Amino acid sequence: MPRQRSPHPSASVAPAGVASGDDGYTCGERTSLWLLSCVDKSVKVIEPILIILAIGLISLDVYTFFKFVIPEITERRGQLVTALHGLWALWLLFNVFFNQFHCAFSSPGTTLEVHEQALQLAMTYDWRWCRKCNRGKPPLSHHCSICNKCVLKMDHHCVWMANCIGFFNYRHFVLFLFWMWVGSLYSAMVYLVEYPLLFKLESREWDRRGFLPFFMFILSASIWLGISALFWWHVWLILTGQGTIDYLDNTQKVADAKAQGRQWVNPYHLGAVANWQETFDVRGRWWWLAWMLPTRRRKLGNGYVLPQVDILVLDKAESAGSLSHRGTAGSSNYV
DSSP states (O other): OOOOOSSOTTOOSOOTTSOBOTTSOBHHHHHHHHHHHHHHHHHHHHHHHHHHHHHHHHHHHHHHIIIIIHHHHHHHHOHHHHHHHHHHHHHHHHHHHHHHHHHHHSOOOBGGGSOHHHHHHHOOTTOEEETTTTEEEOTTOEEETTTTEEETTOOEEETTTTEEEOTTTHHHHHHHHHHHHHHHHHHHHHHHHHOGGGGOTTSTTIIIIIHHHHHHHHHHHHHHHHHHHHHHHHHHHHHTTOOHHHHHHHHHHHHHHHHTTOOBOOTTOOOHHHHHHHHHTOOSTTHHHHTTSOOOOOOSSOSSSOOOEEEOOSSGGGGGGOEEESOOTTOOSBO
């Protein structure tokens, strides 16, 4: 019996004039699947190399800072300023490695980790079915071909973390970006301000004491520019209640609704502040500060039943004032 494919379960018969094998796939489709499989396997091989490379470059920056810059700061600014620079650098380093470790080695949350009966009880009209996992696929969840699992509230698969980014480790990913963004900016600025030999290429001492700080300055500045784009992209996604994959889907839904003279409303957009609190699992008076602090506490929630707004709209003019927390299974996302 021909095997049905997940994207098009009904397309088990090849079109006229196109050769089809016993598995229901055409020759071209089998070639594409084989190429995708090769890419996935290549990614699994490259990922550990990228992690080691990232750790190595960060460690090289730390070595350069304490080897060359700290003595200059001590001589020019005194021991108190040196101690403050050293403590700040160690705080940055701790947060970078802490969030990298928890992002890379903690599960993002998958449907295979949830009891099957719990998934069945939670299923609503907007769930899909994954034939590869043979389980229900909650909204915002996607099957990762590299991990071969359905990831809860999946954002993307990160090769630098060798892991999927999903419900339980997304905050660690964003915090890693944040502290890398702060750290690379600090690194570039401290080389620029505190190391006089940085641009004295004609000096006899430059080859011995200037090349490595100069290289790390260029690298830190470059990383800061790259991280800036990625970090602020994710800030925008959080504030608008979206993920990387879902943004593409939502863009299409907005365009389709507009073509029909309607307005599509994202049911997972709780408001900028509520989105931020939900993502970083922070509440209370000091949430605006607590979000950036390191924590090992598991994120509250299960990843397959997500907070959302209830769209109760009578007409387009009233849509802006008709949002309230917690949607129902039958609510429409169009107004």
